[in-house]
Amino acid sequence: MSHSALPSATGTANCRTKAGDSSDHAVGGNTSLDVHPAPLGVVATQADLQYLAAPVNAIFNPPSATGMGFWSINPYVGCAFGCAYCYARDTHRWQLERAGGAGMRVAESLPAWLAFERRILVKQNAAAKVREALRSTRSPKAGDKLVIGTATDPYQPAERHQGITRGVLEALGDVRGLSITIITKSPLVTRDVDLLARLTARNRVTVHISLITLDRDLARRIEPRAPTPDSRLRAVRRLSDAGIDVGVNCMPVLPGITDRPQALADLVKRVAEAGASHLATASLRLKPSAKRRYLMLMRESFPELTQRYLSAYSDGAHINKAYKTGLSEYMHKLCDKHGLNTRQYRYDGEELMQDEHEKSQAINAARTVQPEVQLLFEF
Template sequence: MPQEFTPDPLRRKARASLSNAAGRYDMVRDAVDDGWFQETPEAVIPTEVRQEAARSIITYNRSPDLPFDRSINPYRGCEHGCIYCFARPTHAYLGLSPGMDFETRLIARPNAAAVLRRELSAPRYKAATIALGTNTDPYQPCERNYGITRACLEVLRDFNHPVAIVTKGALVERDLDILAPMAAKGLVRVGISVTTLDADLSRRMEPRAPLPARRLAAIRRLTAAGVPVRVMTSPVVPGLTDHELEALLAAGAEAGADAASWIMLRLPREVSELWQEWLAEHEPGRAAKVMARLREMHGGRDYDPRWGHRMRGEGRYAEMIAQRFKAACKRLGLRERTPELRCDLFARPPQPGDQLALF
């Protein structure tokens, strides 16, 4: 009878997931060693990027606890590989695993900018801030080759359309030539997520994201160019990173951020099992405390998806984090609410084939 095969840990270099269980819509697949496995232990799992022709690019939502009603995601999956990423379960809709597949089998949408231009040009379209990168990071490593995020920003610039960007990627600096002029018009804001100041913990928990110091450097460069930045201390991990909350906010403020936000660790669907596998290998001494705190905030469950509850949890511990955050923001001069981005400048640029004005 064949033995169940588990890849050597060395093969997971720069990857966070410890498993690659089938998605909830996929058939169960068991990896076995039939004696023919020839890969050397030093071999790493490569990143595969496939292309998808998008039929639409703006996704609308009615979630009452989100500050935006529309978003754009140029990529599916994310090579940053953050083990806690709440977006991992979306890979199951593609017949892929929310585990290792999410961070190694990516999908790029190279026609995103052309589709976006078409959608913004629709006569009935009304401008409102578009969130860029709400599901997966728009500045993950493959953006260097594909440039889809930059192409979308060029379209938004041409239409004077407001955009709020969320990223961990230092590659956002590349697009300052677009972002700075848009910021001068009140059309853009960037959120930089900094989860911990501990470089070792970051490398294990977010293996291919820029180190914390590099993200803080990106905040400095963006704000120096006039781009407003929110430092996002998200997620707060109870028993693991919660003690860093004030230090994270202070580092963000020192780097030039003018606003801040926080979200508690969320473990929807498959993320819970993946997270607990990671804890067992990387932080076994803290695993019980981390999960106890999370369950305390969610009525004994790993996660409660109710609107208004899922982002923060409830109870004494959640209230304490909220109070610490508010006090630190007040002391550091960081705003929790920021001015709305401008929508009144939105205008459709001339399109090929348009009739020219006579006067």
């Protein structure tokens, strides 16, 4: 099978609906999945992408199950944007293994890392599951935090035709008192300004647009099918103009690639000019599920950095503390200059959590850094 490049995610996807497509080919090999016996139904296809119907039991992921300090919803499993650094690749494998236990199977053989990008699982009954859960105790209540898009992009190309995320927002229409955050790289989120405004009337709603570089060519190498940086900044402006609280996640910062001081300064300036209220940042973490794909990118596009990465991440998923501290101080200083609120993150076990104490310490440290002091984030 040919795995040619997909059309740009900023364009309109040409999908054709199919029913019950199947194959007898098992998924084998050390890097592939082996689940069976019945195939997942194919919802639609686009070039070398397949959208598969995913069985959904519980739509809300509670803090007790995920280890995170908030509830989450992921309308899809997998992501067509194919970002080389994505930490969520294991979620696709887990979902397929669960489907295997229920008598499902992937339609054809693909390496697990590639299946994450090319076999997108669509939670077709997500909205109904949200309504069902809201009538029970298995859902967030007033005062709780809910994040949409922790392990997928809720506005990836499939959403333009499937509308799963919009259905989820509609199903949440009557909730009150929640803190709702949506994380995406796609300007398609602006389609749902009407629903976001309605939710904002009764809840605290924030959209986080992910953006790690202004360089279009660099972004295309790292995030091959994601929307362009300029289109994301335009989305920030449209959301801000519509009265929706919007910020930018400059994360992960990639050592030696997207961490040049002037590039970061230019990015923060553009983010502020676009109307964002805040910016969050964190350095790259390389979990085993992401490391293989990321090192492929290194060898293909940045061979001179490969050995440095192998050394910097030899002891685990995180880079050294000095790098993280220097990066944090510099980014807080830039945000102070441009009037952006800042968010400092730490990694708690496997999950990303906001740490208010660490945030305060970093802000205070950033304000004491003198312009002539050399940057600390070398790796």
